[in-house]
Amino acid sequence: MSRRPDRLFELLPQFHRRRDARPSPTTTLNGGAARPTFQSGEPLRALLAVMAEQLDLVESDIEQQYDDWFIETCAPWAVPYLGDLVGYRTLRGYEEAVSKGGPAAASLAARLAPRADVAATVSSRRRKGTLPLLENIARTVAAWPARAVEFQPLLDTYQSVRLAPRATQASTVDVRRGAELDELGSPFDGFAHGAAAARISSARRQGRYSPPAVGLFVWRLKPYSVTNAPAYCIDRARNLFTFSILGNDTPLVTKPVPEPSPTHIATADNVPAFIRRRALAERLADFYGPGKSFQIWRDGDHHPVPLADIVVADLSDWTYRPQRKQVAVDPVLGRIAFGARSAPKRGVWVTYHYAFSDDLGGGEYPRELTRPPDVSVYRVGPGEPDSKIMDAYRRWREERAEDLSKSNAIIEITDSGAYQEQIAFVLDRGDRLEVRAADGVRPVIRLLDWYSNRPDALIVEPTAGSEVDECGTRAPRLIMDGLLITGRGVHVSGPMGEFVLRHCTLVPGWTLEPECHPAQPEEPSLILECTTACVQIERSVLGTILVINDEVRTDPIRIHLADSVLDATDREFEALSAPECRHAHAILSIRRSTVLGEVHTHAISLGENSIFDGRVHVARRGIGCLRFCYVPAGSRTPRRYHCQPDLAGPASERRVRPRFTSVRYGTPGYVQLAAHCPAEITRGAEDGSELGAFHDLFQPQREDNLLARLEEFLPAGMDAGIVYES
Known part of the structure; x- marks a missing residue:
């Protein structure tokens, strides 16, 4: 829409504006006889509003032309053109990303051609061949903190007695230097290494201790x-x-x-x-x-x-x-x-x-929070009107009973504390409740074992008699954003409209042992019982989803999973199913996600750029498709397109499988693809990125572009390798 849709209409004389406001007569046929009718006026005003919108686009483009002169303010498409003026070599894949168009392509293009790297081209070439420059390139090109190490001085060699000893040569090990011994094998290792260690590291780390060579240690976590x-x-x-x-x-x-x-x-x-x-x-x-x-x-x-x-x-x-x-x-x-x-x-x-690895699950990282003007906000935390979540909920219910217009509410938690209370949200027809963490905090909801004869889950249900209308617009909705829930799961039942999990963690296995093993490995994190809710899960981590619905009287519910991890705590357990390992009465849509466990569902409408590290079995294969995914052999799925290990062939099925740094929630490398993971997985997505929940990190593109930059700025005759320290 235009910023001022009536800007052109206001320039017309008053006579034309009044005439445009009059109803315009038309002729319709009623039983074979012509009958005059009148339509609402202002057709000229509507036409000029469309023209004003196009005028705004032209003016915005003219205003942007001055900003396009500078690398700090130019549009993404202008970055390689400004870089060409200073001799910047366009990184691989930039033209392809720009040609795709759309916000996602613009984000990818910005990653492939960072402004900071273009702006520093001239100064970087003046410092060509220095170790600090290589570290700065890693930060600007790949956004990875790095430490550059020259391995030649760290190679243990015999020195001639006729020559003066080199002061810069690394020394042998002094067992009394405990803190330095603790850094052996790390990027900060300053001891000399022999030829045997050079050969081993040369095969593993692309030339470490094998002169001439430079190693760039990068931290991805x-x-x-x-x-x-x-x-x-x-x-x-x-x-x-x-x-x-x-x-x-x-x-x-x-x-x-x-x-x-x-x-x-x-x-x-x-x-x-x-x-x-x-x-x-x-x-x-x-x-x-x-x-x-x-x-x-x-x-x-x-x-x-x-x-x-x-x-x-x-x-x-x-x-x-x-x-x-x-x-x-x-x-x-x-x-x-x-x-x-x-x-x-x-x-x-x-x-x-x-x-x-990334902004996923409950955390204190920045999130995009919105507040509509007609929504009441109830703050919970130290120094706030309410100290407990249920106190804020009850206050909202009391105010809603007096004023029916307060059907939309936000309960915002303002600290990173732990909230130990029984939580049950009962929503009326037309209610929209959002329970979220404030920006920069990570509250924890601990669901304890309050009663011995019931599950004590976080309950979400509608009030009795709040049936859903035909369009579903008046069904109650609940959004949970930025929370970490442990001790029990979430139980959703009844005629609900939407249930949204965004930037949340429902701890797989309810809680963790000291070694990060799940305390209750087969217990579900989310139970959907006799509900019509459309479940949306975005950038979250959760355990098993259990669906208990009537397959005869109700349609399958919709479950949308995007940029998330669905963890059953073991690839042999059910990540999505009905009781007794039956097919869940649900239609799954999954994008850029990692599933650890088996999936038994009615159908999969769409699966793309995802990893299913467990058998998949759908009841209706004629619905939907899987594209650019990894699916284990023996799975029953809808039609597949460019999936692994289908492309690799039967002989490579055992080789082409995802390998993770860790599959235990709570460890630093949780569901991060390991360094020895096959390229069919690390580069198997539609755009050449990795499959799974960390697709949008674009790790392969970062690595390729960093290697291209290292070749450009290394001294003559030197080679370099990237070593992933985390």
């Missing part, structure tokens, strides 16, 4: 924060805690700090590296404190535990006993232990950083 959240008590008698509210071991990562100068070589403080025990013990002040990697509070104090009271220990078996007033921290496992005489009485709170 990102640091995510958890701010002022409660810790989990493992043992109250011995005062043992974990940083993670789920009770699992979570390795802490460094909160990266900017490098001081463009010529600086990245250190462990500048990249999201995992914190080591020895490094933390030697430089505790660099990691602990406000604005740093982690902090600990106790008993509700406003001031954190003093730095002098923190000690670093190995808490693998919980045998270490801190002294009085001491707080033992294990950064490798994410564990905390207090002394017997200084045990916290009113709880422990922590701030820390963990590693994960």
Whole structure:
């Protein structure tokens, strides 16, 4: 629509505007006789509004022409043209991405030709061949923090006694340097390596310790924060805690700090590296404190535990006993232990950083939040009108009973705390409720075992007698956004309109053991019982979906899964099914997602760019299709197009299968494709990206473009390799 649709109409004389407003007579036939009728006026106004919309497009294009002179403000299509003026070589795949058109193509084009790389072309060529430049290229081209290492000085060689020893040559191992020994094999390893190690690493890491060679160590996992959240008590008698509210071991990562100068070589403080025990013990002040990697509070104090009271220990078996007033921290496992005489009485709170691949599931990362003008917002958290979720819900119900216009409401949680309460949302016809986290927080809903004779799930159901109308527009709707739910699942029943999970985590297996094994591996995270809800799951992580519907009297419900992980905790368990492993009475639509487990459903309307790491069995094969997916052999599916391992052939079925860094929720590399995963999976999507939930990271395109840049800026005669550190 035009910004001013009446801008042209207002320029007309008053005579024409009044005449245009009059009803225009028309002639219709009624029983064979002509009968004059009148239609509403202002046809000229409607025509000029369409012309004004096109005029706005022309004016916007003229205004954009000045912005297109500068790389910082130009349109995405103009980036390679400005780059050509300074000799920038267009990266692979840019023209193809631009030719596709649309918002998704524009986003991909921006990733393939980043503005920062074009803007720094001239200065980069002046610094050609330097290690800091290679690190900067990795950040601008691939958005990966990196450390460049020249391997020739790290190769152990014999020196002639007739020549002066080289001061820059790496030395042999000094067993008394414990902190440096802890970095053996890491990007910060400064010891010399022999020829045998050179040959092994040459095959594994593309030339490490094999001169001439440069290695670029990159970190694909990102640091995510958890701010002022409660810790989990493992043992109250011995005062043992974990940083993670789920009770699992979570390795802490460094909160990266900017490098001081463009010529600086990245250190462990500048990249999201995992914190080591020895490094933390030697430089505790660099990691602990406000604005740093982690902090600990106790008993509700406003001031954190003093730095002098923190000690670093190995808490693998919980045998270490801190002294009085001491707080033992294990950064490798994410564990905390207090002394017997200084045990916290009113709880422990922590701030820390963990590693994960992308903005997926509940987290403190930025999300797009909207607030329609006619929606009432009820805030929950410390210092807010309500301290519990159900208190805000009841207040909304009371106000809605007095004023029926308040059918739309938002319950917004403002902190990263844990909410332990029984939750049941009963919605009337026409209600629209959104329960969400505020921007920058990650609240946790802990559904405890309140009663021994019922499941204690989070219940969503309509009130009695709120049947859905023919169009379904008055059916109640519920949206959950930015939440982490543990302890139990979510139970949806009755005639619902929409049920939306967005940026949420329904912990697979309900909760986790210390080693990230699920506590209840076969329990469902989402139960859809006798409901008409259209389920939409976006950028979320959840466990098994169980559908209990009448297959005779009702139509199949719709389940839309996009950019998410559906985890049954084992590829032999059911990720989507009805009770007793029967077909779920549902039609599934799945895009760019990873399914760990078997799928038994009525039909699949569309599946694209996804991984099914478990057998798929549909009742109706004539509905829908699968395209650019991985489906295990022996599956019963609708027609397939460019799916694996079909393209690889029967002889390659065992080779072409997805391999993950980890399949346990709670680990840093959860459902991340491993480095040795076949190219048919890592590049098997429609646009050449990887299959699965992290498709939109465009990892293969980043790697290709980074290699192209390394070839351009390396010294003559040098080769380089990319080493994935995470």
